[in-house]
Amino acid sequence: MLGYYKKLAFLLIFNIISVSAWAWGFFGHQRINRMAVFTLPPEMFTFYKHHIRYITENAVNPDKRRYAVVGEAERHYIDIDVYGDSAIFKMPRRWEEAVAKYTEDTLRAYGIVPWHLSLMKFQLVNAFKERNAIKILRISADMGHYIGDANVPLHTTENYNGQKTGQYGIHGFWESRLPELFADDYNYFFEKAQYIKNVTERAWRAVTNAHLALDSVLRFEKELTKQFSEDKKFSFETRGNITVKVYSKEFSAAYHQSLAGQVERQMRTSIQMVGDFWYTAWIDAGQPNLDSLLSTDKEEIKRLEEEDNNLEPNPNIKTRSHDTGLIPDIKPTYYFGKNIFRRKEEGGF
Ligand SMILES: [Zn+2]
Numbered sequence: 001m002l003g004y005y006k007k008l009a010f011l012l013i014f015n016i017i018s019v020s021a022w023a024w025g026f027f028g029h030q031r032i033n034r035m036a037v038f039t040l041p042p043e044m045f046t047f048y049k050h051h052i053r054y055i056t057e058n059a060v061n062p063d064k065r066r067y068a069v070v071g072e073a074e075r076h077y078i079d080i081d082v083y084g085d086s087a088i089f090k091m092p093r094r095w096e097e098a099v100a101k102y103t104e105d106t107l108r109a110y111g112i113v114p115w116h117l118s119l120m121k122f123q124l125v126n127a128f129k130e131r132n133a134i135k136i137l138r139i140s141a142d143m144g145h146y147i148g149d150a151n152v153p154l155h156t157t158e159n160y161n162g163q164k165t166g167q168y169g170i171h172g173f174w175e176s177r178l179p180e181l182f183a184d185d186y187n188y189f190f191e192k193a194q195y196i197k198n199v200t201e202r203a204w205r206a207v208t209n210a211h212l213a214l215d216s217v218l219r220f221e222k223e224l225t226k227q228f229s230e231d232k233k234f235s236f237e238t239r240g241n242i243t244v245k246v247y248s249k250e251f252s253a254a255y256h257q258s259l260a261g262q263v264e265r266q267m268r269t270s271i272q273m274v275g276d277f278w279y280t281a282w283i284d285a286g287q288p289n290l291d292s293l294l295s296t297d298k299e300e301i302k303r304l305e306e307e308d309n310n311l312e313p314n315p316n317i318k319t320r321s322h323d324t325g326l327i328p329d330i331k332p333t334y335y336f337g338k339n340i341f342r343r344k345e346e347g348g349f
Contacts, residue, residue: 024148024267025176026060031183032270033059033144039193039275044282047290051137054301058141059148061308068311071108075146077155078111080211088156088211093204110158113150117203120146121281128285133296134304144274150203151270156211159218167221173247174217178256178263181249186264190272193279206273213262220258224251 024032034056037048048055065072080088083102092098095115098107107115120143127135149155154162154171162170196202225233228251235248247255256263282288 024152024270025172025179028175028179028183028267029059029063029145029148030056031179032148032267032274033141035188035190035271036144036274036278039190039272040279041192043287044193044279044290047133047136047293048140048278050294051301054137054305055141055144058138058305058308059145062142062145064309064311067313067317070314070317073317074108074111075116076111076113076149077160078113078207079158079160080110080156080207082110082158088208093200111155113146113155114200114203114207117143117146117150117277118200121199121277124278124281125285128282128288131288131293133293134300136290136293137301138304140278143277147206147274147277148270150206151210151266151273153210153214153217153266156207157214162218162221165218165222167218167225169247170217170221173221173252173255174263177247177252178259179267181252182256182263183267186267188268188271190268190275193272193275195283196276196280199277199280202273202276206269209269210266213266216259216262221255224254224258228254 034052037045037052037055040048062072062075066076080091083091092101093114095118098115120139124136124139124143127139152175154160154174159165160171162168228248233248233251234245236243237246238244282290
């Protein structure tokens with residue numbers, strides 16, 4: 001019985017959060033994974049298209065795991081600015097060299113997304129070599145998520161939610177609210193997937209470009225805030241049966257326009273890069289015949305998804321406050337989540 005309530009509460013958290021922000025939001029991550037399928041060559045396309053529902057719906061699994069799996073959170077970002085001026089250019093690209101310079105604990109404390117992408121590519125190559133359809137799908141879906149994160153400017157800074165510059169809430173604003181409002185108008189015409197000679201270098205290029213875009217992300221919001229009164233900057237919307245405070249449509253439109261296509265660019269880059277990474281792993285694995293894997297047991301895939309969706313929250317894991325994606329002074333999810341964990345510690349659940 002107690003377990004049932006815990007699970008129910010956990011589901012409620014996700015249902016509430018899903019209306020607000022994750023990295024790229026549910027919406028953005030799912031769109032990135034889905035569109036990436038269409039960049040693939042025919043030899044890969046049939047298999048990925050066959051499983052496009054899995055690839056799309058499971059694009060957010062890594063975010064769900066952050067609450068349940070130790071070591072998950074650090075894979076989604078890198079607070080590169082904690083390492084000093086121009087650290088984005090100076091940080092050793094190779095994991096061993098970076099560990100030697102800063103220690104593994106430090107690197108993990110501030111995020112490892114670019115290195116994790118190299119590891120994932122290695123894992124995907126192995127999955128292809130093993131011709132293991134389930135592993136291929138799982139790693140492909142996860143990989144799409146981390147690539148999406150690596151292209152988000154606010155995933156490259158310690159000031160990840162504007163908390164150091166009086167812009168608290170900007171994380172969900174940029175990566176969730178803006179795509180939800182405007183992504184239907186983006187251009188989704190893509191080039192076919194390209195082979196990447198050096199995936200480590202490619203991952204770092206993504207993080208570097210995202211980091212260089214950070215200045216405008218923060219500056220334009222700050223400038224526009226001077227032009228909008230508080231009641232024009234924010235509004236209230238009903239999601240399900242809760243009322244949430246959101247950035248108003250007018251403020252969102254003005255911000256989106258100042259960014260001059262930045263969100264669209266980052267989303268398009270993510271999509272293209274996901275296709276390129278999948279394709280590169282397949283080539284490096286010797287281009288296995290994927291059509292022969294089409295008969296993979298759908299039941300087994302369903303079972304896997306259920307497993308991924310029924311993770312128990314781990315109360316010892318601290319997550320970042322922007323995970324709720326809600327704006328200050330209205331944080332029901334956050335407090336709700338805390339209450340559950342506190343009650344559990346007190347023996348309540
Ligand atoms: Zn993420």
